[in-house]
Amino acid sequence: MPKRRHRKPQPSIIPVEAIIEKLTPEGRGVAHINGKVTFIDFALPGERVMMQYTRTSNNYDEGRAIEVLQAAADRVQPLCEHFGLCGGCSLQHMNTDAQVNAKQQIMIEQLQHATGVAPTEILSPLRGPVWGYRHKARLGVKFVFKKNKVLVGFREKAEALLADLSHCKVLHPSVGERLEDLGNLIMGMAARSRIPQIEVAVSDQVTALVFRNLEPLNEEDQHKLIEFAQANKLHIYLQPAGPDSVHPLWPAQPEVLQYKLANHNITIEFTPADFTQVNPDINQQMIDRALSLLDLQANEKVLDLFCGLGNFTLPMARKSSHVTGVEGSVEMVVKARSNARLNQIENVEFHAADLSADLTGYPWLNHQYDKILLDPPRSGAMSMLKYLGKLGAKRIVYVSCNPATLARDAEVLVNEYGYKLAAAGVMDMFPHTAHVESIAVFNKKNK
Numbered sequence: 001m002p003k004r005r006h007r008k009p010q011p012s013i014i015p016v017e018a019i020i021e022k023l024t025p026e027g028r029g030v031a032h033i034n035g036k037v038t039f040i041d042f043a044l045p046g047e048r049v050m051m052q053y054t055r056t057s058n059n060y061d062e063g064r065a066i067e068v069l070q071a072a073a074d075r076v077q078p079l080c081e082h083f084g085l086c087g088g089c090s091l092q093h094m095n096t097d098a099q100v101n102a103k104q105q106i107m108i109e110q111l112q113h114a115t116g117v118a119p120t121e122i123l124s125p126l127r128g129p130v131w132g133y134r135h136k137a138r139l140g141v142k143f144v145f146k147k148n149k150v151l152v153g154f155r156e157k158a159e160a161l162l163a164d165l166s167h168c169k170v171l172h173p174s175v176g177e178r179l180e181d182l183g184n185l186i187m188g189m190a191a192r193s194r195i196p197q198i199e200v201a202v203s204d205q206v207t208a209l210v211f212r213n214l215e216p217l218n219e220e221d222q223h224k225l226i227e228f229a230q231a232n233k234l235h236i237y238l239q240p241a242g243p244d245s246v247h248p249l250w251p252a253q254p255e256v257l258q259y260k261l262a263n264h265n266i267t268i269e270f271t272p273a274d275f276t277q278v279n280p281d282i283n284q285q286m287i288d289r290a291l292s293l294l295d296l297q298a299n300e301k302v303l304d305l306f307c308g309l310g311n312f313t314l315p316m317a318r319k320s321s322h323v324t325g326v327e328g329s330v331e332m333v334v335k336a337r338s339n340a341r342l343n344q345i346e347n348v349e350f351h352a353a354d355l356s357a358d359l360t361g362y363p364w365l366n367h368q369y370d371k372i373l374l375d376p377p378r379s380g381a382m383s384m385l386k387y388l389g390k391l392g393a394k395r396i397v398y399v400s401c402n403p404a405t406l407a408r409d410a411e412v413l414v415n416e417y418g419y420k421l422a423a424a425g426v427m428d429m430f431p432h433t434a435h436v437e438s439i440a441v442f443n444k445k446n447k
Helices: 096-115 179-187 219-232 280-294 313-317 330-342 382-391 403-415
Strands: 016-019 029-033 036-041 048-056 061-070 136-144 149-153 197-202 207-212 234-239 247-250 257-261 266-270 301-305 322-327 348-352 371-374 395-400 419-427 437-444
Touching (some): 016 061, 036 048, 096 403, 096 419, 136 179, 219 247, 257 280, 266 313, 266 330, 280 371, 280 395, 280 419, 301 313, 313 348, 322 330, 330 348, 371 382, 382 403, 395 403, 403 419
Parallel strands (some): 036 061, 301 371, 322 348, 371 395
Antiparallel strands (some): 016 048, 029 036, 048 061, 136 149, 197 207, 234 247, 419 437
16 A cells, blocks of 8 residues: 655645744744744734745744734834845844844843853943944855846845845945946856855955956956956955965955954954954954953963954953964964064964864963953854863853854853853844844853
């Protein structure tokens, strides 16, 4: 007897009324419809909406608000007409005060759930510009044959397709106001179908664009890019292969990209492919807060893990006896050392090490450190925690781009290694998105 096939549940085409109870960490409204959890895009806590199902499953359903019957006080009119189509922003319909409060609450709830305790002190949120703040981005590029048009920008919400955008309000205006111009530029090139992305890097002085070209550009295409760069005061780079292949097209010898940390008399040099913080205003505030929380003394030694170009390392060196920076990328370590020389800072050393691997035998782990700073990727610092437990520094400051992994790691620091969660707060690095950047300080308990 043949087996009966189970059909995948299909979304209902009939709109349904829903009352929104809270917001998820991804910025979606949560409702219970007929006793079943439903996640609803573009809906805010306290609202009554008509929603259209987009997906159903056995455990939960998904949908999007198509009409607001009773609006929350926090609802605002999105500034960008592409909101809802473009997947770059998810919270433009919520006023920025409420966005920050929601992110703070999500962070606190996740920390408390993981550790069993709330931070002793809730730090005031760090806030900056909410438009044109984004200085780093990777833009998709696609020649759409049916439209006879090249699209430049971000992907559609929950889709693999590029959104048809004319501009982007959160990108630095040097790029955000030129998405259509970039599309028209590439449309006029012979290689229009062989350029899949543009990397954006904005320094204090200039905007650099890295065009990923899957095949060599002919002279005419190169000339068009150069003319565009000259007309718009941009630096243009090409990337024919991996990150190491990035090279300048115009100018032939471009000025070095850099940003200044004015409060610490430090200049950081970088290349367009390097990791730098997307929001320079929040980065400045974040460094100041980290140093304040560490309360560095002139005789103290500090360990900076996931140090990158020296964004925290070099400012900390101004305040302490010695700082050891560790980073997974050999190339970044070389550049961090160069930045130390540029700023005439000698009380630092940098090491390359995979901080997700076994670190047994690394000499820098045999030293004593008074304070430690962590700035890991979204995956967190779980692999490092056993080493931190042995080092026993009296204070750890943890900068996080993912509250879930911060909470996971905090549980180990608090419940296994004897640290107290002294303070935590959010930093609005990505306004209008659900992305939560946070900082927490852990103090070693006295035995």
